[in-house]
Amino acid sequence: MTAAPLLQVRDLSVLFPARRGAPPVRALERLSFDIAPGQTLGLVGQSGSGKTTAGRAILQLQKASDGSVRLLGQELTTMPAGALRRMRRHMQFVLQNPYSSLHPRMTIGQILSEPLQVHRSVPASRIRERVAELLELVSLDPAMMRRYPHEFSGGQRQRVVIARALAVNPDFVVCDEPVSALDVRTQAQIVALLQSLQEKLGLSYLFIAHDLAIVREMAHRVAVMFRGRIVEMGAAAQVYDSPAHPYTRLLLDAVPVPDPRLQRERLRRPPPDLRFLDGDGGPCIHGADHAGDGTPEWHEIAPGHGVSCRYWPKGGGWEPA
Amino acid sequence: MTGPLLRVRDLAATVTTRREVIRAVRGISFDINADEAVGFVGESGCGKSVTAKALMRLAPEGASIALGGSVAFWGQELLALDEVEMRDLRGRRIAMVFQDPMTSLNPVMSIGAQMADMLRRHLGLSGRAARERGIELLDLVGIPDPARRIDDFPHQFSGGQRQRILIAIAISCEPDLLIADEPTTALDVTVQAQILRLLLRLREERGMALMLITHDFGVVAGMVDRVNVMYRGEIVETGLVDDVFSAPQHAYTRALLDAVPRLQGAGATR
Numbered sequence: 001m002t003a004a005p006l007l008q009v010r011d012l013s014v015l016f017p018a019r020r021g022a023p024p025v026r027a028l029e030r031l032s033f034d035i036a037p038g039q040t041l042g043l044v045g046q047s048g049s050g051k052t053t054a055g056r057a058i059l060q061l062q063k064a065s066d067g068s069v070r071l072l073g074q075e076l077t078t079m080p081a082g083a084l085r086r087m088r089r090h091m092q093f094v095l096q097n098p099y100s101s102l103h104p105r106m107t108i109g110q111i112l113s114e115p116l117q118v119h120r121s122v123p124a125s126r127i128r129e130r131v132a133e134l135l136e137l138v139s140l141d142p143a144m145m146r147r148y149p150h151e152f153s154g155g156q157r158q159r160v161v162i163a164r165a166l167a168v169n170p171d172f173v174v175c176d177e178p179v180s181a182l183d184v185r186t187q188a189q190i191v192a193l194l195q196s197l198q199e200k201l202g203l204s205y206l207f208i209a210h211d212l213a214i215v216r217e218m219a220h221r222v223a224v225m226f227r228g229r230i231v232e233m234g235a236a237a238q239v240y241d242s243p244a245h246p247y248t249r250l251l252l253d254a255v256p257v258p259d260p261r262l263q264r265e266r267l268r269r270p271p272p273d274l275r276f277l278d279g280d281g282g283p284c285i286h287g288a289d290h291a292g293d294g295t296p297e298w299h300e301i302a303p304g305h306g307v308s309c310r311y312w313p314k315g316g317g318w319e320p321a
Numbered sequence: 322m323t324g325p326l327l328r329v330r331d332l333a334a335t336v337t338t339r340r341e342v343i344r345a346v347r348g349i350s351f352d353i354n355a356d357e358a359v360g361f362v363g364e365s366g367c368g369k370s371v372t373a374k375a376l377m378r379l380a381p382e383g384a385s386i387a388l389g390g391s392v393a394f395w396g397q398e399l400l401a402l403d404e405v406e407m408r409d410l411r412g413r414r415i416a417m418v419f420q421d422p423m424t425s426l427n428p429v430m431s432i433g434a435q436m437a438d439m440l441r442r443h444l445g446l447s448g449r450a451a452r453e454r455g456i457e458l459l460d461l462v463g464i465p466d467p468a469r470r471i472d473d474f475p476h477q478f479s480g481g482q483r484q485r486i487l488i489a490i491a492i493s494c495e496p497d498l499l500i501a502d503e504p505t506t507a508l509d510v511t512v513q514a515q516i517l518r519l520l521l522r523l524r525e526e527r528g529m530a531l532m533l534i535t536h537d538f539g540v541v542a543g544m545v546d547r548v549n550v551m552y553r554g555e556i557v558e559t560g561l562v563d564d565v566f567s568a569p570q571h572a573y574t575r576a577l578l579d580a581v582p583r584l585q586g587a588g589a590t591r
Contacts, residue, residue: 046509047480154365183364183536188580210509213582240584254514256539258581260562263543267518274511 004073005034006204007058007172011296012067014050014057014228027053029228030067030296033221035172038198040205042219042236044212044251050228051208055174058206059091060084071172089119092165094158096177101161102149108135108160109145115167134163138193155186159193166197176208191217212255216240221304224248226277226311229297234305245307246276246318273313281310324396325352326497326530327376331390334368334375338384345371347554348390353498358524358531360541360562362577363551369534372551373500376532377417378407395497413443416491418484420503425487426475432459432486433471436493443494458489462519481512485519492523499524502534517544538581542566550574 014028028050035041043051056062058069060076069076071091079087095101102111112131116122122130132142138159149157158178165173175194179187191214197203207218215222216236223233224247232245243249250272257263284290286309290297300306312318334346346368353359361369371381378399380386392399394415399407419425427435436458437451446454452471459467462485464478475483484504491499501520505513521544524531535541541548541562548565550558550573558571569575 046511184538184577184580185364188582191582211582212510213584216584217582251510252584254510255584256513256517256537256542258538258542258566258578258583260542260566263539265543267514267521267543271515271518 006037006072007035007206008068008070009033009058010068010070012054012057012069013065014053014062015065026228028057028064031230032296032298033223033230033233035204035206035221037171037204038202039220040198040207040218042215042222043206043208043225044210044215044222045225046251047210049225051210051225052176053228054225055093055176055206055208059093059174089121089168090170091172091174092168092170093174093176094161094165094178097181102157104149107146107148111149111160112145112164112167115164119168121168130167134167137166137197138163153186154182155189158182158186158190162190162193162197166201169201170203172204172206174206174208177210178207179214180209180211187214194218212240212251224251227281229281229308229310231308231311232306234302238302238305242305244301244305245311246313247311250274276313276318277311282312282314284309285312326355326357326395327353328393328396329376329391330393332372332375332392333389334371335387336371336381336384337387345554346375349551349554349556351549351556351559353530353532355497355530356524356528357547358533358545360545360548361532361534361551362536362538362541362548364536364577366553367551368554369551370502373417373502373532373534376500377411377415378402378404379411409443412439412491412496413494414496415498415500416494416496417500417502418487418491418504420506426483428475431472431474432478436471436490439490439493454493455489458493459486461492461523462486462489463515464489479512481508481515484508484512484516488516488519488523492527492529495527496529498530498532500532500534503536504533505540506535506537513540520544538566538578550577 010032012028012031016025016027018024031054033041043054045051053062057064064077071087074087076084076087109131112134113127116127116130131145135142135144140156140159179190182190198205207215209215219236221234222236222239223230224239224245226247232239232243232248239248240252243252284297286299288295297308297310298306299309330350331348332346333348336343336345349372361372363369374381375386375388376392388400433452433455436455437448440446440451440454455471456467459471464470464482464485478486505516508516517540520531523529533541533544545562547560548562549556550571552573558565558569558574565574569578
């Protein structure tokens with residue numbers, strides 16, 4: 001039905017070991033998803049839900065305790081360091097803060113040349129030309145290469161960060177909160193830029209953000225995370241228009257809407273009872289013994305749209321049909 | 322007392338840092354009536370935060386500020402007060418909540434001590450009375466088990482709880498005006514909704530005026546009666562919140578509203 005996935009993640013788990021009396025933390029629990037070429041998977045959830053850890057574990061910047069990550073058909077979790085280094089030109093990342101992710105004493109030209117030299121992706125004589133090309137790609141003036149990061153606005157710096165990620169012609173880019181430090185109008189411009197680059201270059205994105213509205217604009221598919229687990233995943237329209245998991249509904253209902261009458265009414269509703277989110281989420285609501293039979297805690301409710309059976313409130317009409 | 326709670330005329334603020342001199346606020350005028358909630362919306366650098374600081378006669382961090390124009394609070398000219406008089410008013414009659422609750426709280430003082438500090442200085446409460454009042458206030462803003470938690474330090478609370486504590490400190494002396502500068506920007510969406518509900522409830526219960534500063538049109542939408550849109554140190558549009566959202570007049574307001582990402586579909590409207 002669809003093309004072979006560019007990225008295939010299966011049962012990816014990260015366990016942070018116990019430290020100074022604190023119990024070990026299951027930062028990621030059995031994450032599984034695919035990203036097809038040219039597609040965006042949005043990853044949403046509260047801070048501490050494991051979104052950033054997921055991005056880092058996929059890029060092999062964080063050691064996974066279990067599971068598999070295959071990029072372009074190659075297993076990354078067991079790849080030797082040298083091979084992994086060569087693999088890095090296929091996977092890049094764009095981080096939140098355009099102020100701290102650019103070296104203040106390097107010119108934009110030096111910043112963009114660095115990955116080209118490291119990966120030897122173009123001959124030395126062509127580096128300057130490629131840097132100019134990259135700046136044009138992100139709609140910046142090539143003359144900027146002689147200037148320093150502090151001379152630019154937050155939006156311009158984020159364009160430089162994006163250009164740096166694209167320098168080595170990656171296939172896959174993890175964008176971790178790429179616009180959350182920016183003003184709304186600049187956010188809209190960066191989102192439009194990321195979309196046009198995806199179309200032009202056929203990039204796949206893992207787009208991590210806590211802002212559900214931004215993710216709606218960017219993502220083809222969306223995964224909702226809570227406490228290290230994916231609790232719901234589907235096409236963006238499925239998750240946003242017919243959210244099934246109680247936690248997803250809670251998140252969507254909490255997003256302020258730019259409509260005074262509606263927003264006033266929403267704030268006046270009784271606050272949701274969040275007690276169902278306490279503890280470890282309880283047993284499967286369908287009564288299955290997933291731990292016993294080794295099946296994932298996952299139930300498909302429509303083609304391509306699944307939900308976890310954990311973290312459902314008892315009673316109150318939440319039970320799935 | 323007649324007239325508005327706050328009457329600001331031709332307020333100008335020039336901020337001087339080591340690097341540059343910025344005319345951050347360029348002659349703005351507005352009123353805030355008692356019991357009223359007024360929003361200030363704009364992008365970073367538009368002067369909305371400097372406006373708030375100017376009302377409190379505070380300078381942005383690492384900078385000095387020169388003010389012009391008039392700020393009348395219940396008819397009293399604030400720009401003419403000396404620092405001692407101003408300190409008496411700050412926190413007691415006009416209180417402020419900032420974006421980042423971690424940097425606004427003293428990390429090496431228990432929250433009880435920080436609350437007591439305010440209550441003793443402004444209201445002259447005894448140590449014991451201040452502690453009791455502190456516990457009441459923590460309860461009011463929804464900190465569970467306040468009698469036990471009052472001796473805890475800021476790092477022992479979550480981000481949302483720290484913002485609740487800051488709000489508790491801000492309202493502790495029953496101010497007439499609460500200025501909230503991006504009070505929910507650093508918070509998750511579900512926690513944001515809780516803080517907005519809390520502010521709404523406190524405002525109604527206490528009849529306190531609210532000046533809400535934010536870049537987020539969604540945040541301002543359900544919270545305020547009137548909204549001022551700021552751009553480059555000036556108010557470019559002012560009006561009832563429903564009117565500004567349904568029929569924005571200024572091109573900049575329209576551009577800002579158009580840039581707000583929306584959750585279309587059933588999830589957003591149900």
